[in-house]
Amino acid sequence: MTHAADASGRPLRIAVIGAGAWGTALANAAARAQPDASAAPGAPSVPLWGRNAADMATMATRHENARFLPGVILADGVAPSSDPGVMDDADAVLLVIPAQQIRAALAGLRPHLSRPGLPVIICAKGIERGSGLFMSDVVRQALPEAVPGVLSGPSFAADVARGLPTAVVLAADDERLAARLARRLSGPTLRVYHSGDMRGVEIGGAAKNVLAIACGIVMGRGLGESARAALVARGFAEMVRFATAFGGETATLMGLSGLGDLVLTCGSAQSRNFAFGQALGAGVDLAAASGGKLTEGAATAPVLLQRARAAGVDMPVASAVADILDGRLSIDDAVDALMMRPLRREG
Ligand SMILES: NC(=O)C1=CN([C@@H]2O[C@H](COP(=O)(O)OP(=O)(O)OC[C@H]3O[C@@H](n4cnc5c(N)ncnc54)[C@H](O)[C@@H]3O)[C@@H](O)[C@H]2O)C=CC1
Numbered sequence: 001m002t003h004a005a006d007a008s009g010r011p012l013r014i015a016v017i018g019a020g021a022w023g024t025a026l027a028n029a030a031a032r033a034q035p036d037a038s039a040a041p042g043a044p045s046v047p048l049w050g051r052n053a054a055d056m057a058t059m060a061t062r063h064e065n066a067r068f069l070p071g072v073i074l075a076d077g078v079a080p081s082s083d084p085g086v087m088d089d090a091d092a093v094l095l096v097i098p099a100q101q102i103r104a105a106l107a108g109l110r111p112h113l114s115r116p117g118l119p120v121i122i123c124a125k126g127i128e129r130g131s132g133l134f135m136s137d138v139v140r141q142a143l144p145e146a147v148p149g150v151l152s153g154p155s156f157a158a159d160v161a162r163g164l165p166t167a168v169v170l171a172a173d174d175e176r177l178a179a180r181l182a183r184r185l186s187g188p189t190l191r192v193y194h195s196g197d198m199r200g201v202e203i204g205g206a207a208k209n210v211l212a213i214a215c216g217i218v219m220g221r222g223l224g225e226s227a228r229a230a231l232v233a234r235g236f237a238e239m240v241r242f243a244t245a246f247g248g249e250t251a252t253l254m255g256l257s258g259l260g261d262l263v264l265t266c267g268s269a270q271s272r273n274f275a276f277g278q279a280l281g282a283g284v285d286l287a288a289a290s291g292g293k294l295t296e297g298a299a300t301a302p303v304l305l306q307r308a309r310a311a312g313v314d315m316p317v318a319s320a321v322a323d324i325l326d327g328r329l330s331i332d333d334a335v336d337a338l339m340m341r342p343l344r345r346e347g
């Protein structure tokens with residue numbers, strides 16, 4: 001495999017910001033994607049930055065992220081650290097912290113990231129509450145010198161970290177840059193496609209989390225596999241309506257970040273968003289349903305809906321999720337309301 005490299009042939013140095021499950025998995029993937037280089041003395045490592053010094057020291061000693069990915073060994077070349085200086089000589093950074101934390105985190109890390117043209121690849125899936133901004137626009141505001149990109153697709157962290165195969169897509173306005181970064185991150189078990197449709201890719205990732213909660217609710221309520229499949233199809237239709245209203249391409253949503261990720265997270269309780277919905281459907285209290293895990297769809301649901309309404313996009317499934325989470329609608333009433341909507345032509 002050829003790896004994207006700089007003019008001297010050196011592989012691009014990737015640093016990972018955020019040492020949770022997905023950041024750790026991507027650091028493993030980035031290190032494995034350059035096995036020859038990371039084995040050589042003095043070869044570039046893949047810094048994995050986390051904010052908690054004690055956790056990062058333990059991770060460096062044990063070669064394991066015991067809190068977020070227990071039992072997965074860090075790949076050779078992954079260098080855990082709590083020193084933001086590790087970002088200073090990166091050619092590109094992967095931004096892997098929860099969507100609602102990105103603005104605050106970038107404000108603190110700005111001295112280490114304010115290089116003109118530095119690619120900052122958003123790996124979080126969400127829309128910012130309050131501002132209603134997509135993540136690429138948050139990065140543009142927080143780091144005006146940087147070049148935002150988005151990586152998304154069907155990829156459970158535990159699968160990717162273990163080296164189980166999957167494919168994702170990396171998008172940037174400059175598609176040649178996206179292709180170069182995709183080549184650098186691709187390896188024997190992670191196939192990274194590239195795209196110029198950053199809006200479509202980021203919307204696919206953000207919206208599928210809300211729809212995964214809906215599917216979880218349906219399954220937790222015992223409404224059956226037919227209901228789940230109908231919800232995936234109708235959820236996909238509203239995701240496409242929303243994305244195209246904001247400039248995304250239908251073909252993008254039919255790909256990995258969109259349909260691919262929707263199928264994954266609507267079909268598996270390994271998804272935290274699905275599991276959260278499933279607990280709600282089974283009658284668990286809202287406050288306890290996430291089990292303390294990150295559920296990006298819960299944060300994004302109201303703001304997704306707010307942007308949809310402002311743009312005149314009909315999103316009945318996302319709307320039901322937002323209303324249930326807000327306590328405005330019971331699950332049974334939401335299901336009745338979805339079933340009793342006026343009959344219409346499919347589309
Ligand atoms: N876990 C997965 O399978 C996948 C997750 N993602 C996305 O990646 C993003 C992160 O998810 P996970 O890594 O799974 O979450 P996680 O809950 O495993 O880890 C989150 C990490 O972010 C750190 N963090 C939180 N706020 C921070 C701040 N202000 N500054 C610095 N660090 C901060 C936490 O300390 C923790 O290390 C989410 O948007 C998620 O949707 C995307 C694909 C797969």
Ligand SMILES: O=C(CO)COP(=O)(O)O
Pocket residue numbers: 125153154155156157209212261264265270271272273274294295296
């Ligand atoms: O985005 C993911 C897989 O592609 C992970 O989904 P959850 O955040 O629902 O676990």
